[in-house]
Amino acid sequence: MSVNTSTEAATLLNDVDIEAVGNLIQAVSTDSSKSATTWRARVTWLGAFRSEAKVRSFDPIPSDEPAALGGTDSAPNPVEQVLAALGNCLAVGYAANATARGIEIDELSIDISGNLDLHTFLGLRPGGHAGFDDIAVDVKLQSSATSAELAELHEHVLQTSPVGHTLRSTIPVETTITFA
Amino acid sequence: MSVNTSTEAATLLNDVDIEAVGNLIQAVSTDSSKSATTWRARVTWLGAFRSEAKVRSFDPIPSDEPAALGGTDSAPNPVEQVLAALGNCLAVGYAANATARGIEIDELSIDISGNLDLHTFLGLRPGGHAGFDDIAVDVKLQSSATSAELAELHEHVLQTSPVGHTLRSTIPVETTITFA
Numbered sequence: 001m002s003v004n005t006s007t008e009a010a011t012l013l014n015d016v017d018i019e020a021v022g023n024l025i026q027a028v029s030t031d032s033s034k035s036a037t038t039w040r041a042r043v044t045w046l047g048a049f050r051s052e053a054k055v056r057s058f059d060p061i062p063s064d065e066p067a068a069l070g071g072t073d074s075a076p077n078p079v080e081q082v083l084a085a086l087g088n089c090l091a092v093g094y095a096a097n098a099t100a101r102g103i104e105i106d107e108l109s110i111d112i113s114g115n116l117d118l119h120t121f122l123g124l125r126p127g128g129h130a131g132f133d134d135i136a137v138d139v140k141l142q143s144s145a146t147s148a149e150l151a152e153l154h155e156h157v158l159q160t161s162p163v164g165h166t167l168r169s170t171i172p173v174e175t176t177i178t179f180a
Numbered sequence: 181m182s183v184n185t186s187t188e189a190a191t192l193l194n195d196v197d198i199e200a201v202g203n204l205i206q207a208v209s210t211d212s213s214k215s216a217t218t219w220r221a222r223v224t225w226l227g228a229f230r231s232e233a234k235v236r237s238f239d240p241i242p243s244d245e246p247a248a249l250g251g252t253d254s255a256p257n258p259v260e261q262v263l264a265a266l267g268n269c270l271a272v273g274y275a276a277n278a279t280a281r282g283i284e285i286d287e288l289s290i291d292i293s294g295n296l297d298l299h300t301f302l303g304l305r306p307g308g309h310a311g312f313d314d315i316a317v318d319v320k321l322q323s324s325a326t327s328a329e330l331a332e333l334h335e336h337v338l339q340t341s342p343v344g345h346t347l348r349s350t351i352p353v354e355t356t357i358t359f360a
Contacts, residue, residue, distance in 0.1 A: 015227035021250040025302050032353035033299040039260050043267030045288035047195035051271035053264030054274030057258035061241060063268035070201035070276065076235035078269035078343050080219050084233030086353075087223030088243035089325060091231035096250065097303075107360075108225035118215040121340050122205050123277075131345030137355040147359055154357045160301050163258045167351045173266075173344060177319040177334045179327055180287075 016099040048072060079132065082167070083112040086135065089163035094141065097156050103149060107142040135167065196279040228252060259312065262347070263292040266315065269343035274321065277336050283329060287322040315347065 028035045041053045044060075049071035052060035061080055065071025076084065087110040098105050114135040120128035143150060158164060208215045221233045224240075227250035232240035243258055245251025256264065267290040278285050294315040300308035323330060338344060 016229065017247075017250045020247065021302075024248060024250070024298075025304065028298060028302055028304060032299075035302070035304075035348060037197075037296050037298055038293055039257075039263060039296065040291070040293045041256075041260055041263040041267055043264065043271055043290040043292070043335075044284065045271045045290075046274060048274075049196065049272045049275055051268050053266060053267050055260045058256050061256065061261065061264045061268070063265075063271070065272060067197075067200065068204060070197045070204065071272075076241065077219075078211045078237050078265045078272065079264035080221055080235045081218060081241065081268060082343055082346060083221040084223065084235060084241045085243075085258045085261035085265060087221055087233050088231050088241070091223055091243070092245060092251075092258065095225060095227075095229055105225065110223040111220070112223070113218055113220045114218065115219050116209060116342060118204075118217055119212075120345070121342050122201075122215070123280075123336075123340060124205065124208060124215075127339070129345055129349060130340050130342045130344070131347075131349050132351050134352045134354065137353060139355065139357040140360060141357060142360045150357070150359045154237045154355075156303070158355060159307070160209055160303060160310050162296060162301050162310045162312070163262055163302070164353060165295070165309055165345065166259070166262060167311075168313055168353050169309060170350055171312050171316045171347045172187075173317060173348050174314065174336060175317040175319065175334075177321060177330070179330045180320065180322045 012104065014095050014099045014105050016095055018099055021096060021100070050074060078118060079114065081115055082132075083135065086137065086163045086167060087112045089161050090139065090157060092136065093157035093161050094139075094153065097153055097160070098143070101149065101153060103143055103145040103153060105141065105143050107140070109140045110140040112136070134165075193282065194275050196287050196334060197273055198279055201276060201280070206286070230254060259294065259296055262312075263294050263315065266317065266343045266347060267292045269341050270317065270319065273337035273341050274319075274333065276326075277333055277340070278323070281329065281333060283323055283325040284320060285321065285323050289320045291318040292316070306358045312347075
């Protein structure tokens with residue numbers, strides 16, 4: 001592990017802006033209400049099984065279904081997007097918490113897979129579970145930190161991952177519809 | 181509601197390939213094992229809080245965090261991606277099930293928002309919930325179908341949404357890590 005403890009280098013460990021994260025932690029510690037965040041997306045249907053999700057001012061996230069599911073296969077489908085979000089969230093978790101511990105990450109890749117039975121989605125099992133039955137995550141982390149340090153990092157990331165907890169918990173989803 | 185019942189027009193209702201969906205339902209009805217699907221994504225960390233998720237051969241889904249969370253704000257963050265996936269999934273659900281019912285959709289947009297408390301993610305509440313506390317979905321559906329038809333469609337979509345069920349249920353997430 002090569003952690004440079006000079007101020008300048010530490011600020012750039014893993015390319016993370018440690019100061020910004022530290023400031024946020026300090027702000028939330030001082031004023032608990034600062035931890036309340038609201039996130040948004042707006043989805044527009046484009047015809048067939050194509051849609052796109054707009055988040056703030058970023059390029060929309062396109063969505064479609066494979067031909068076998070009746071789509072035109074122009075983009076990842078929504079359940080693949082969930083797996084992508086989980087992997088991206090874990091990546092932030094490793095980067096943030098490794099940096100906080102002075103651990104340098106050399107390389108990090110995360111393979112995610114999920115099993116899903118289509119019966120309920122296809123209307124063949126009324127009242128059944130339509131979502132993932134299980135999700136498997138395989139993390140490959142290259143670092144010169146010790147195995148003990150990396151194992152502790154890994155446990156902490158799993159215990160604090162927003163998308164990980166969202167999937168492993170029951171989240172209330174309230175839906176309203178307006179017909180026009 | 182203007183449902184054209186000629187074979188050609190019906191095949192193109194809502195631009196959906198009804199035949200492909202029908203074939204899949206038929207195949208799963210006949211051979212239950214055909215409903216087992218596995219979906220995958222591979223995430224690569226790019227430095228700081230930036231990463232990208234590769235799904236099949238599509239352009240990767242980029243991810244970052246806002247500056248207030250220590251990121252460089254180059255892309256939607258992972259929890260926004262979850263909301264995007266939910267909206268995209270519901271859009272498929274409306275398109276598929278409206279088509280199956282002969283309902284023409286004129287326009288469909290879906291606003292999704294989710295509240296998330298940062299204490300656990302920031303390490304300030306050990307053992308706490310790091311995920312969304314709740315998610316709200318606001319659907320706007322334009323169609324000349326009756327309110328009763330659209331209400332029934334809406335209920336069916338909610339009961340069969342893969343991403344909706346994934347969020348509203350407890351999904352086992354098994355994680356392994358390899359250090360190198």
